[in-house]
Amino acid sequence: MRVDGKSEGARQSMSWLHTWISLLLGWLLYAIFLTGTLSFFQNEISAWMKPELHQSLNTSSQQQQLQYALQYLNRHGQQAENWNIRFANDRQPTTMLNIRKVGEGRRRGGEIYLDTDTGQELKARETRGGGFLYRFHFELYGIDRIWGRWIVGVATLFMFVAIISGIITHKKIFSDFFTFRPGKGQRSWLDAHNATAVFALPFHIMITFSGLLLLMFLFMPWSINSNYSGGGQEFYQKLNEPQPKTPEQAARLAQQKLKDAQTQGGRGGRGGRQDVPEALPAAAMVNITALLQSAQQQWGDNPITSIRVNHPNTVESEIEIIASRAVTLLDRESIPSIKFNGVTGQIIDEAKPVNSTPKAIYTLVTWLHMAHGVDATLRWLLFLSGVLGTMMVASGLILWVVKRAPDVQKLGYKPFGHRFVEVMNVAAIVGLPIACAAYFWANRFIPAQVAERSAQEIRVFFIVWLMTLIYAIIRPHRQAWLELLAFVAAMYFFTPIINVATGGRVLWSSIYHGQWMIASFDIICLILGAIFAYSYYKLKRYKGLPIKAKKATKTVTAEEQA
Numbered sequence: 001m002r003v004d005g006k007s008e009g010a011r012q013s014m015s016w017l018h019t020w021i022s023l024l025l026g027w028l029l030y031a032i033f034l035t036g037t038l039s040f041f042q043n044e045i046s047a048w049m050k051p052e053l054h055q056s057l058n059t060s061s062q063q064q065q066l067q068y069a070l071q072y073l074n075r076h077g078q079q080a081e082n083w084n085i086r087f088a089n090d091r092q093p094t095t096m097l098n099i100r101k102v103g104e105g106r107r108r109g110g111e112i113y114l115d116t117d118t119g120q121e122l123k124a125r126e127t128r129g130g131g132f133l134y135r136f137h138f139e140l141y142g143i144d145r146i147w148g149r150w151i152v153g154v155a156t157l158f159m160f161v162a163i164i165s166g167i168i169t170h171k172k173i174f175s176d177f178f179t180f181r182p183g184k185g186q187r188s189w190l191d192a193h194n195a196t197a198v199f200a201l202p203f204h205i206m207i208t209f210s211g212l213l214l215l216m217f218l219f220m221p222w223s224i225n226s227n228y229s230g231g232g233q234e235f236y237q238k239l240n241e242p243q244p245k246t247p248e249q250a251a252r253l254a255q256q257k258l259k260d261a262q263t264q265g266g267r268g269g270r271g272g273r274q275d276v277p278e279a280l281p282a283a284a285m286v287n288i289t290a291l292l293q294s295a296q297q298q299w300g301d302n303p304i305t306s307i308r309v310n311h312p313n314t315v316e317s318e319i320e321i322i323a324s325r326a327v328t329l330l331d332r333e334s335i336p337s338i339k340f341n342g343v344t345g346q347i348i349d350e351a352k353p354v355n356s357t358p359k360a361i362y363t364l365v366t367w368l369h370m371a372h373g374v375d376a377t378l379r380w381l382l383f384l385s386g387v388l389g390t391m392m393v394a395s396g397l398i399l400w401v402v403k404r405a406p407d408v409q410k411l412g413y414k415p416f417g418h419r420f421v422e423v424m425n426v427a428a429i430v431g432l433p434i435a436c437a438a439y440f441w442a443n444r445f446i447p448a449q450v451a452e453r454s455a456q457e458i459r460v461f462f463i464v465w466l467m468t469l470i471y472a473i474i475r476p477h478r479q480a481w482l483e484l485l486a487f488v489a490a491m492y493f494f495t496p497i498i499n500v501a502t503g504g505r506v507l508w509s510s511i512y513h514g515q516w517m518i519a520s521f522d523i524i525c526l527i528l529g530a531i532f533a534y535s536y537y538k539l540k541r542y543k544g545l546p547i548k549a550k551k552a553t554k555t556v557t558a559e560e561q562a
Contacts, residue, residue, distance in 0.1 A: 023397070023400055023421070025155050025158050025159065025162075026393055026396060026397045026428075027397070027424050027425075027427075027428040028151075028152075028155050029155055029159050029393050030390065030393045030394060030397065030428050030429065030432070031136075031428065031432055032137055032138075032152060032155065032156075033386065033389050033390040033393055034390050034432055034433070034436075035133045035134075035136050035137040036137040036138075036207075036386060037383060037386030037387055037389070037390055038130070038133045038436070039130065039133055039134040039137050040371045040379055040382050040383045040386060041130065041379070041383065041520070041521075042129070042130025042131060042133060042134045043091040043092060043130065043517070044091060044130070044517040044518075044520060044521055045129055045130030045133065045521065046127070046129030046130045046131065047091070047092065047093055047129075047517045047518060048440075048499070048504070048517070048518055048521040048522075049125075049127045049129045049130075049440070049443045050124040050125060050127065050129070051125075051444070051499070051502060051503040051504040051505075052122055052123060052124045052125065052448075052503065053093050053094050053113055053122055053124055054093065054503075054504050054505040054510070054515070054518055055115065055122070055505075056088065056093045056094040056113075056114075056115045056116050056117065056122065057093075057116065057117060057513050057514075057515070058088040058089075058093055058094075058116045058514075058515075059116065059117055060088075060116045060117050062087050062292065062296075062303075062304060063289050063292065063293070064116075065087055065088065065095045065114075065116055066085065066087075066288060066289055066292060066307070067119075067289070068095060068114050068116075068118075068119030069085045069095055069097055069114060070288065071119065072097065072112070072114060072119070072121065073085075073097065073099065073309075073312070074313075076099065077099040077312070078313065079101065079102065080099045080100060080101055080102070080312060081100055081101060081102045081310070081311065082098075082099075082100040082308065082309065082310055082311075082312075083097070083098070083099060083100075083307075083308070083309040083312050084097065084098040084100070084306065084307075084308050084309075085097055085306060085307045085308075085309075086098075086305065086306045087303075087304065087305060087306065088116045089303070089305070089324075090376065090516065090517065091517055092517075093116075093515060093517065093518075094113040094114055094115065094116060094122060095113070095114040095115075095116055096111050096112070096113055096114075097111070097112040097113075097114065098110060098111060098112065099112070125443075125448040125453065126448075126452075126453050126454050127443055127453070127454050127457060128454045128457065128458065132439075132454075132457075132458055132461075133436070137152075138152050138211075138214075138215075139152070140152065141458070141462075142462075146218070149215055149218055150218070152211075152215075153211075153212065153215040153218065153219060156208055156211045156212055156215070157212060159208050160205075160208040160209065160212065163197075163201075163204055163205060163208060166197060167201075196388045196389070196391045196392040196395060197392045199388055200384075200385040200388040200389060200392075203382070203385035203386075203388075203389065204385075204389055204392070206365065206368065206369070207369060207385075207386075207389065209365070210365040210366050210368065210369035211369060213362060213365060213366055213369075214366050214369060279314075280311055280314035280315060280316050281314060281315045282313055282314060282315075283313065283314055283315040283317065283343050284313070284343070285309075285312065285313060285317055285319070285342045285343065286319070286340070286341075286342060286343060286344065286345035287345075288307065288309075288319060290345070291319060291321060291338075291340055291345060292304065292307070292321060295321045295323075295338050298338075299323050299336055302323045302324055302325060302336065303323070303324045304321055304322065304323060304324070305322055305323065305324040306321075306322050307319065307320070307321050307322070308320040308322070309342065310342075311342070312342070314342075315343060316342075317341075317342025317343060318339055318340070318341065318342050318348065319339070319340045319341075319342045320337055320338070320339045320340075321337065321338050321340070322335060322336075322337045323335055323336040323337065324373070325373045325375075326373060335373070368382070394429045397421075397425050397428070397429065398425060398429070400421060401418070401421055401422055401425060404418060419477075422472075422477045423469070423472045423473050423477075424469075424472075426468070426472035426477070426480050426481060426484060427465070427468050427469035427472050430468065430481070430484040430485060430488055430532075431465050431468030431469060431472070431484070432465060433488050433492075433528070433532070434464060434465070434468055434484065434487065434488045434491065435461045435462070435464045435465035435468070436461070437488065437491040437492055437495060438460050438461060438464035438491075439457055439458070439460060439461040440495055441460075441491070441495070441498060442456065442457045442460035442461070443457055444498050444499070444502040444504075445502070446460075468484060471483075471484065472484075478539075481539055482536060482539060482540060485532050485533075485535050485536040485539065486533075486536050488532045489529045489530075489532035489533040489536060490529070491529075492525045492526070492528040492529035492532065493525075493526065493529035493533075495522070495525040495529075496522035496525055496526060499522060504518070505518055507519055507522045507523070510522070
């Protein structure tokens with residue numbers, strides 16, 4: 001018996017826990033990791049899926065974009081309650097406008113796109129773009145949103161347990177990180193699993209823990225419900241509410257709340273008749289371009305991202321100019337902004353949210369999870385860490401099958417459970433990338449004029465994913481892997497070609513014009529095609545390892561002894 005028998009027993013129990021939690025939830029976690037990793041670039045995916053916008057090169061200054069935007073808004077949004085202008089940037093090729101009419105309330109969609117160089121309105125096709133992958137990542141699809149978040153939250157909790165138990169189980173995990181033995185079957189897959197787990201271990205811990213924080217109030221709503229009569233909605237409203245720093249700011253904030261309450265009361269309560277409030281007296285607005293230049297000089301290298309105009313062209317018009325990023329990582333909600341009187345141009349408020357230390361830490365961790373407001377370098381680091389996390393889950397699922405393959409071969413048949421895991425591995429690990437590629441292809445081949453085309457794109461995604469499951473069932477395991485790997489490699493190699501053939505900008509042109517949001521998508525597709533093609537090549541050449549026969553134990557009979 002080992003002296004450290006107790007610790008060895010604990011480690012073995014952790015191994016059991018790690019193995020079965022990872023297997024039972026592995027396919028769901030793989031889908032969450034893959035779509036979550038893609039969601040780091042959801043804006044770029046959405047831009048690629050709207051080829052009508054690729055012609056906007058984003059070479060005009062923000063002052064010129066503002067002039068085009070104001071010309072459009074003054075023609076089409078005279079009676080609006082709110083204007084929102086978002087300038088083109090590295091992740092958005094066009095100037096984007098939103099007009100909210102009186103009585104509409106907050107709503108998603110309805111974006112208007114302007115060419116940054118000409119001011120011409122561009123009509124983009126209807127698509128969910130990267131937003132679908134982002135929503136699928138934490139809400140799944142086709143089921144109630146709350147149930148979807150509960151399922152993803154429970155899976156995230158179990159993954160956190162699997163990570164901790166995996167660290168305890170692999171006592172040589174850090175030394176094994178520097179060792180990779182190719183062509184050794186189970187040993188190679190274990191090395192790959194260890195390497196991808198350790199290399200991005202801080203990311204894996206952060207992404208799962210922050211995911212749990214984002215769903216914390218769904219899992220534990222009791223403190224909010226007991227302290228806020230309006231529940232979570234009132235809590236989040238107060239959480240994001242600006243905190244005045246001076247008595248003057250407090251007075252202005254109270255006055256604004258009173259005005260908002262009176263306006264809301266004039267429109268009727270929820271579910272009642274929506275009465276339109278009386279029109280405010282008209283008034284000419286101040287030169288917004290001058291305010292834009294003043295704010296930009298004050299913020300220096302922190303570019304302006306958007307301008308919001310409340311009650312435009314009236315005596316109560318207000319203009320709010322918002323910067324792109326916060327000053328520090330620990331104060332991410334304190335993005336600089338200045339609110340002006342829309343008629344006189346006087347500064348109304350520069351108040352920013354005052355974060356407590358717990359709130360600042362919560363905001364930092366959760367915003368890193370969603371990559372909100374991070375620069376390109378950090379976004380790419382998060383993306384590559386997500387790729388390693390996806391590979392970690394995939395290699396663990398494959399390792400389960402490879403580890404048990406010799407015993408199954410000795411049996412002479414495949415038990416149902418083993419065959420089930422084989423099929424699910426193929427449908428998840430290769431089938432989901434095929435479904436994503438099919439989603440991108442559907443975006444280009446479904447006519448732009450078709451009604452509810454975004455829903456049809458999503459249907460294609462799930463239909464193709466289901467077809468890969470059926471294919472994995474009816475084909476032998478090795479052949480299913482080879483054929484689907486060849487198919488997915490071809491799909492991603494052809495995606496940049498389809499982009500050009502259906503109105504998108506060709507790769508070298510997008511690189512030349514600095515449209516990296518378009519070019520990076522095509523480049524990643526080519527890289528994915530190369531990875532899948534290389535995987536096909538390695539699997540095609542791999543013949544498997546011979547099964548080591550156990551030494552025969554000779555039975556000595558009584559006659560032989562005699």
